[in-house]
Amino acid sequence: MIPVKAYAAYNEKDPLAPFEFKRRALGENDVQIEIAYCGVCHSDLHQARNEWGGSMYPMVPGHEIVGKVIAVGAKVTNFKVGDTAGVGVMVDSCRVCKNCQRDLEQYCVEGMTGTYNAMERDGKTVAQGGYSTQIVTDEKYVLHVSDKLDLKAVAPLLCAGITTYSPLRYAGVTKGMKVGVVGLGGLGHMGVKFAVSFGAEVTVLSTSPSKEADAKKLGATNFLVTTDAEAMKKYNGYFDVILDAISANHDYTKYLDLLDIDGKLLVVGLPSEDPKVSPFSLITNRRSITGSMIGGIKETQEMLDYCAEKNIVADVEMINMQDINNAYERMLKGDVKYRFVIDIASLKK
Numbered sequence: 001m002i003p004v005k006a007y008a009a010y011n012e013k014d015p016l017a018p019f020e021f022k023r024r025a026l027g028e029n030d031v032q033i034e035i036a037y038c039g040v041c042h043s044d045l046h047q048a049r050n051e052w053g054g055s056m057y058p059m060v061p062g063h064e065i066v067g068k069v070i071a072v073g074a075k076v077t078n079f080k081v082g083d084t085a086g087v088g089v090m091v092d093s094c095r096v097c098k099n100c101q102r103d104l105e106q107y108c109v110e111g112m113t114g115t116y117n118a119m120e121r122d123g124k125t126v127a128q129g130g131y132s133t134q135i136v137t138d139e140k141y142v143l144h145v146s147d148k149l150d151l152k153a154v155a156p157l158l159c160a161g162i163t164t165y166s167p168l169r170y171a172g173v174t175k176g177m178k179v180g181v182v183g184l185g186g187l188g189h190m191g192v193k194f195a196v197s198f199g200a201e202v203t204v205l206s207t208s209p210s211k212e213a214d215a216k217k218l219g220a221t222n223f224l225v226t227t228d229a230e231a232m233k234k235y236n237g238y239f240d241v242i243l244d245a246i247s248a249n250h251d252y253t254k255y256l257d258l259l260d261i262d263g264k265l266l267v268v269g270l271p272s273e274d275p276k277v278s279p280f281s282l283i284t285n286r287r288s289i290t291g292s293m294i295g296g297i298k299e300t301q302e303m304l305d306y307c308a309e310k311n312i313v314a315d316v317e318m319i320n321m322q323d324i325n326n327a328y329e330r331m332l333k334g335d336v337k338y339r340f341v342i343d344i345a346s347l348k349k
Contacts, residue, residue: 039064062130175199
C-alpha cells in the first residue's frame with residue numbers, strides 16, 4: 001500500500017481538512033503518478049457538500065489531475081517512468097459493454113468508475129481523487145500529456161476541456177458555423193476557445209455586460225446580453241449550435257428560440273432544478289436538445305493532442321491546497337477566471 005497525503009471532506013457541512021490514506025499497491029497494469037496539479041471543478045463542491053446525494057465520506061475530490069509517472073506495473077506498455085500524464089473524470093469501466101467497445105466508456109452500461117466518490121470495480125474500495133500527492137490508475141484510463149504545454153493550465157482540460165470539446169465535435173462544429181456559448185465560466189471559456197479554433201463565428205451570451213471584454217479576448221466575435229430583450233430578438237433563428245454551460249437554474253426556451261433550422265442546444269451545465277422547455281420552440285426549426293458528459297479515453301487523448309497542436313490551455317488561478325475552502329466560496333460567487341488549480345506541492349509542506 002502507498003501512503004498519501006490529501007485534503008478531504010469528512011462530511012457535507014464541515015470545511016475540507018487534511019487527510020491521510022493509502023493507495024492500492026501498484027498492480028501489473030497500473031501507473032503510479034506523482035500529482036503536480038489538480039483542477040477544481042464545480043462538481044467537486046457539489047459532491048463534497050452532498051448536493052447531488054449519495055456522497056461517501058471521507059471524500060478526496062479532484063478529477064483534473066496531471067503529474068509525472070514514478071512507477072509502472074510489469075505489464076504496462078503505454079507509459080514509462082518520467083512520462084507526463086493525466087487522469088480525468090473516470091478511472092475504470094466495465095470494458096465489455098457496447099458503449100465501452102465503442103470507446104464511449106463515459107456511457108458504460110454498468111456505469112463508469114468515477115475518479116472519486118465512487119466504488120472501484122472490486123466493489124469494496126472507495127475511489128479517492130486528485131486533492132492528493134499520488135494516484136494509482138490502470139494504464140487504460142491514464143492519458144499522455146504534452147510537455148509543450150503549461151502543465152498547470154492543462155489540468156482543467158481533463159474535465160472542463162473534454163466536457164466542451166466532445167459535444168462541439170459531436171455537433172460537427174466547423175468553419176463558418178454560428179456558435180453561441182452561454183455562460184462564460186470554467187466550461188464556457190473552454191467552449192469559446194475550441195469553437196473559435198474550429199473556425200466558427202462565436203457569440204458569448206451572458207447576463208453580465210462586464211464580461212464582453214473577456215469574451216472578445218478569448219476570440220468571440222460577438223457578445224449578447226441575455227437580459228436585453230430587443231438584442232435577443234435580433235438573434236432569433238441565428239445560431240447553428242448553442243453550448244449551454246450554465247449551472248444555475250434557467251429556462252432552455254429562450255436559447256432554443258435563437259437556433260436556426262436543425263439547430264442544436266448542447267447541454268453541459270447541471271442546474272439543480274429541472275429546466276423549462278416549450279414544445280413549440282422545439283418543433284419550430286426542428287430544433288433539438290442534446291446532453292453530453294465528458295468524453296471517452298480515446299477522444300480525451302485526441303483533445304489533449306489537439307490542444308498541444310493548437311496551443312490551447314485553460315485560463316487558471318493557482319491556489320495552495322490550504323486555500324481550497326476559500327476557493328469553493330469564491331467559486332460560488334463566480335469569482336475566478338476561469339478555473340482554480342491546486343499546486344499539490346503545497347500539500348507536502
